[in-house]
Amino acid sequence: MNQLKQLGQMKKLVWFWAALLCVSLWNCSDDENPASEEQKEEAVISFEGELSEPNSSFIATEGEVDGFYQRTSFSDPQALVAFSHYFSGQSFGGGFTYTNGTDVTTSGYTNLSAITGAGRDGSVYLTSNANEYTPARITNLQVGKYRFKGAWVTNTTYDYLAMKDGNDGGIGLVRKFGVGDWFILTAVGHASDDSEIGRVDFYLADFRDGNSMILDTWEWFDWSELADASYITFEMSSSDIGDFGMNTPSYFCMDDITLQEN
Structure with missing residues (x-):
């Protein structure tokens, strides 16, 4: 016992x-x-409900003269980020605008629609024309609270048809993409003193190494390497180069830009 x-x-x-x-x-x-107890807060940029008419886009009414265009900026409804914006009269020139376009068949620069025909989560999304004359820039307005995380991107109908069919709306500069071709969107992070802190690439089209891809869906573009940037600018490059530079239209679409709490 x-x-x-x-x-x-x-x-x-x-x-x-x-x-x-x-x-x-x-x-x-x-x-x-200690961070495992709770996840960092995220803020997603949306312009849903900001356009009252179907197949319309935001065009500013006032700005500073800058070459062929007037230049200004706009922010999202939460005032978290600001976007560069170039316009002429009632026409979009470059930088960024937001649109609810659904046209996935009309070629040419007047069609600002995403090739998806809608945003990733709703009807309104961003369209950009990014080149040296109309720089595309996104500025973090709350660097003390948030940092950049990434965004969803896709092609516009304009550049998609230019690469797929060699159809740029009658201008006649582009060629149909084939073996070895590529189209890259580059995000460049900048510190508050304008110094470059890094850059990341995203392929909007890729015909290298046996691939034959022209993006026609929304895909995630990771900006974690640029998280601490004060602002991000965008550059575009292509294998289709002519006497005056890149022939591929310098357009792309973006939605659900995501910021993460510091």
């Missing part, structure tokens, strides 16, 4: 020490990973 009693006490002691070890490991885990 004494032996059975001692055995029972030993079992209880083993369970006690096992439970104590589990509690210790739990506390150490929490101490080493």
Whole structure:
């Protein structure tokens, strides 16, 4: 009987020490990973509901004269980021605008629609014309609270048809993409003193190494390498080069820009 009693006490002691070890490991885990208790807050940029007419786009009414265009900027409804914007009269010139276009068949620069015919989550999304004359820039207006995380991107109908069919709306500069061709969107991060802190590439079309892809869906563009940038500018490059530079239209679409809490 004494032996059975001692055995029972030993079992209880083993369970006690096992439970104590589990509690210790739990506390150490929490101490080493304080961020694990809660995820960082994220803010997603949206212009949903900002356009009252179907197949319309935002065009500013006032700006500073800059070459052939007038230049200004606009921010999202939450005032988290600002976008460069170039326009002439009632026409979009470059930088960024937001649109609810659905036209996936009409070629040419007047069609600002995404090749998807809609935004990633709704009807309104951003369209950009990014070149040296109309730089595309996104500025973080709340660097003390948020940093850049990334965005969803796709082709416009304009550049998609130019690459797929060699149809640029009658201008006649582009050629149909084939083996070895590529079209790249580059995000360039800048510090507050305008110095470059990094750059990341995203292929909007890729015909290298046996591929034959022209993007026609929304895909995630990761900006984690540029997270601490004060602003991001965008550059475009293509294998279709002519006497006056890149022939491929310098357009792309963007939606659900995502910021993450510091």
